Amino acid sequence: xxNSWIIAKRDLNSFFxxxxxxxxxxxxxxxxxxxFINILSFFSMQSMQSGQxxxxxxxxxxxxxxxxxxxxxxxxxxxxxxxxITMRSFSEEKKSKTxxxxxxxxxxxxxxxxxxxxxxMIVVMVMVLLSSYxxxxxxxIAEPDIGPVLTGYLGVLLMAGCYVSIGVxxxxxxxxxxxxxxxxxxxxxxxxxxxxxxxxxxxSTGQVLQYLSIIEHLDRFLKxxxxxxxxxxxxxxxxxxxxxxxxxxxxxxxx
Amino acid sequence: MIEVENLTxxxxxxxxxNNLSFQIEKGEVVGFLGPNGAGKxxxxxxxxxxxxxxxxxxxxxxxxxxxxxxxIRKVIxxxxxxxxxxxxxxxTDYLNFSAGIRGVDAKKTTTAVQRVLEKxxxxxxxxxxxxxxxKGYQQRVGLAQAMVHDPxxxxxxxxxxxxxxxxxxxxxxxIQELAAEHTIILSSHILPEITQICKRVIxxxxxxxxAVDSLGGLTASLRKSERLSLTVRNSEGNVLEELKKLxxxxxxxxxxxxxxxxxxxxxxxxxxxxxxxALTNQWGIVELKPVSMTxxxxxxxxxxxxxxxxx
Numbered sequence: 030x031x032n033s034w035i036i037a038k039r040d041l042n043s044f045f046x047x048x049x050x051x052x053x054x055x056x057x058x059x060x061x062x063x064x065f066i067n068i069l070s071f072f073s074m075q076s077m078q079s080g081q082x083x084x085x086x087x088x089x090x091x092x093x094x095x096x097x098x099x100x101x102x103x104x105x106x107x108x109x110x111x112x113x114i115t116m117r118s119f120s121e122e123k124k125s126k127t128x129x130x131x132x133x134x135x136x137x138x139x140x141x142x143x144x145x146x147x148x149x150m151i152v153v154m155v156m157v158l159l160s161s162y163x164x165x166x167x168x169x170i171a172e173p174d175i176g177p178v179l180t181g182y183l184g185v186l187l188m189a190g191c192y193v194s195i196g197v198x199x200x201x202x203x204x205x206x207x208x209x210x211x212x213x214x215x216x217x218x219x220x221x222x223x224x225x226x227x228x229x230x231x232x233s234t235g236q237v238l239q240y241l242s243i244i245e246h247l248d249r250f251l252k253x254x255x256x257x258x259x260x261x262x263x264x265x266x267x268x269x270x271x272x273x274x275x276x277x278x279x280x281x282x283x284x
Numbered sequence: 285m286i287e288v289e290n291l292t293x294x295x296x297x298x299x300x301x302n303n304l305s306f307q308i309e310k311g312e313v314v315g316f317l318g319p320n321g322a323g324k325x326x327x328x329x330x331x332x333x334x335x336x337x338x339x340x341x342x343x344x345x346x347x348x349x350x351x352x353x354x355x356i357r358k359v360i361x362x363x364x365x366x367x368x369x370x371x372x373x374x375x376t377d378y379l380n381f382s383a384g385i386r387g388v389d390a391k392k393t394t395t396a397v398q399r400v401l402e403k404x405x406x407x408x409x410x411x412x413x414x415x416x417x418x419k420g421y422q423q424r425v426g427l428a429q430a431m432v433h434d435p436x437x438x439x440x441x442x443x444x445x446x447x448x449x450x451x452x453x454x455x456x457x458x459i460q461e462l463a464a465e466h467t468i469i470l471s472s473h474i475l476p477e478i479t480q481i482c483k484r485v486i487x488x489x490x491x492x493x494x495a496v497d498s499l500g501g502l503t504a505s506l507r508k509s510e511r512l513s514l515t516v517r518n519s520e521g522n523v524l525e526e527l528k529k530l531x532x533x534x535x536x537x538x539x540x541x542x543x544x545x546x547x548x549x550x551x552x553x554x555x556x557x558x559x560x561x562a563l564t565n566q567w568g569i570v571e572l573k574p575v576s577m578t579x580x581x582x583x584x585x586x587x588x589x590x591x592x593x594x595x
Binding site: 039047125128131134135136137282283 | 295296329332333334335336354355357358360362364366368369370371372373377381382384385386387429
């Protein structure tokens, strides 16, 4: 574990010393904020309208109408941005031949894989943390439920963990960062839309497809429900990605 | 200390090394010599546990590279052909990181890094970014990385490649200093380098060992004849003809100016006879000396002979 942290620390240093992190974070925060402001202004318009027609008796829920869509949008933006964070992990090390330094050191391969995963996860967490100003703002002006907010963050981070795990795996496949990013994005997007097939498939296949969809499991987290099947899905996904990554790197010794 | 047995490695269907076996004792400085693509790097990668062998085994201090690679990686410092440097890192940070993953105790890291900075004369550039250093300094950082955990064995893959002559001399001097405390395996396709640093040479050609011996031994075993060089002041007499008349002379050739080469049978000690001849004919000896075969000659001879045999 100590070795994983040494590797993660080096990766983080190189992230924070390179423009990539700042560019990505700026793009992420700009898009997120723009959408957030739009959601918020739409909500305030609606609440004004419902104030005028009190007899209609519509209760507007800020959790459902602002926070939940914000998380959903964050999930979309992360889908676009995480491949760029993870693409360097192993591809760069392989290309610049620095991977041999790690391989010839007395550390386990799994420690290296975990180190890379943690480094990318921490970068994602920093970005998500920076975006939380928006919810802080809502807490200042309104009284939303804190529960769904916390489970929402948990769900988004777990989902991001799946993307990162795909990304780390993809970058172990190739020396080319662009290829790694494209594989990550393509596969993540596929895992997102796989549930759409449920509508045209028969009910049992449909259920399976729906369960496989990465976004399907986020909904309950956003509503404040932590279900074991959702947790199991995300954790299995993450572990499977890292396991495949480990196998690919291990097999490199033989090729 | 290092025992390599029947080591074979395939890349796909291409065989990179075939049935290599050799041993290296503690404290030895051994040179791997071979043309590009001979299998030097592959062998070194297998010894450093980066690659696995297709068959055969490598044992270091009794540990197997396949089954107990972690133990082996603790005692090995490896400098690959391309130094594994992160161009965006500061030299000391990089060395701290290397020390960390090489298992140097956190409390001892600072001293360890200071030690290698000093040894590799990197003190002045410790705070600089690796990517902006000259190639020579980068190579030294690579070397510093390999020895930061004070390993018993240093494996250096072409440590002087791409450096200018002054840098080559510096690196060579550094390796010679290190030879006192470490077992060193060094690879090169530059022959004089090996002659200067290594006591023993393993010549690899097309994945197979062409020769393992000390430099002196190699020269001796390969020579079927001895060579003398004679330089004289005046060559008006028929020097070549006169020399040929001597017993045990196989052939004579004329070099530049008044230099003559005499190929004679082994241990014939012709110097006295030649000197007498020169005196009686009044050639005026300037120089008379045995010509020892350079590593270059051995190398060419071995690698070419092999090819000849195959064809």
